[in-house]
Amino acid sequence: MVLDILAAGWVLPVLGLLALLLLGRSLLRGRMARRRARNPVRGLNYLLNEAPDTDVDALAAGLEVNDATLDAHLALGTLLRRRGEIDRAIRLHQGLLAGPHLGVESRSRVELELARDYLAAGLLNRAESLLRQLIKQGHLRDAALEQMLEVHQRERDWHAAADVARQLAAHDGDAVTRTLAHYLCELAEEAWQAGDLPGARRHLGGALEGDADCVRASLLLGRLELEAGRYREAITALQRVGDQDPRFLPEVLPQLLSAHHELGSDRDLLRFLGASLDRHPSVTLASELAQHHVRVGDPERARRLLASALSRRPTLRGLKLLLSHHLPLFEEPEAAALAELENYSSRLIDAVDRYLCEACGFSGPVLHWQCPGCKAWGTTAPREDIFGD
Secondary structure, eight states, rough: OOOHHSSTTTHHHHHHHHHHHHHHHHHHHHHHHHHHHHHHHHHHHHHHHTTTTOOHHHHHTTOOSGGGGGHHHHHHHHHHHHOOOOHHHHHHHHHHHHHHHHOHHHHHHHHHHHHHHHHHOOHHHHHHHOOEEEEOOTTTTTHHHHHHHHHHHHHHHHHHHHHHHHHHHHHHHHHHHHHHHHHHHHHHHHHHTTTTHHHHHHHHHHHHHOTTTTTHHHHHHHHHHTTTOOHHHHHHHHHHHHHOGGGHHHHHHHHHHHHHHHHTHHHHHHHHHHHHHHHHHOOHHHHHHHHHHHTTHHHHHHHHHHHHHHHSOOOHHHHHHHHHHHHHOOTHHHHHHHHHHHHHHHHHTTTOOOETTTTTTOOEOOOOSSSTTTTBBSSSEOOSTTTOO
């Protein structure tokens, strides 16, 4: 029986193929093992990924301390910091620095990691001292400057943060320039609170000079000028937001209304709102114009305006406003049904955060110029999908 099976023409080729596959798999495993032995970092990463509860102290003790094994030691330190075991990470990096076997460049890399440990532990003075030393020596300068920014941000030392950002801006371009503009806005707010309006204007002017699209600077300048009674200057600053990022126009609309009211220039305001609405559909702008038409006795034009805005950008908030403007046209029971739909829309809108970070997706009911999630500056904006602005 067995001989009959073996005699079949297809059996022997299949057995040969299986043997080759098994041999190849064995050779591949051996090759991977040899590669991990030659490359301690790759082998270490394999261990950490496959066995995240690995005893880090045992791994560190089994590694020599020299330039060739430094990446492995730094990987262990990063793992400890990621686990929240900051004290152990500090001890590991301090132990590396205490040895005599590292070159100058390697020691700088360890000092940078130790500064990160201190930052994670909240030991800002120690972190700052190490980073200043690295910057002075010129080793890993840009990386040290980036960590120094974090130190000054936590200390809310915006003057020092701005100085560091200027040093980085020469190499890092737009991203640091945008961040620097927000530091200057922070300084402007401090000066404003201290009653130093010229100083606040100077900082805001610097922010706009460095980043012409800084919405925050225009918004702050508009509010400052409005409070100072300089209404035309306030209007100029606030209207600039429409060119910088029209999504923020609803944020400045209350101040625009106040400034135009003080000047008695309501017609200019209506022209601006109409032109802005043509460029960028916004439920808030459409609602303001609709209210004007209702006030002057033309509710039908108000409804047409809202319907047009809703057709260009369908949003839940736009639907709610359109329902509210149609309610007076109906009697019971249709009016009650529309009121119920409006109520449902309001509840759905209230359940959604108004602001969203475009970098990490963090959302909240309050506008944060620095995202609480990813710590990026100027990445949070009003949501358009629900609110229509």
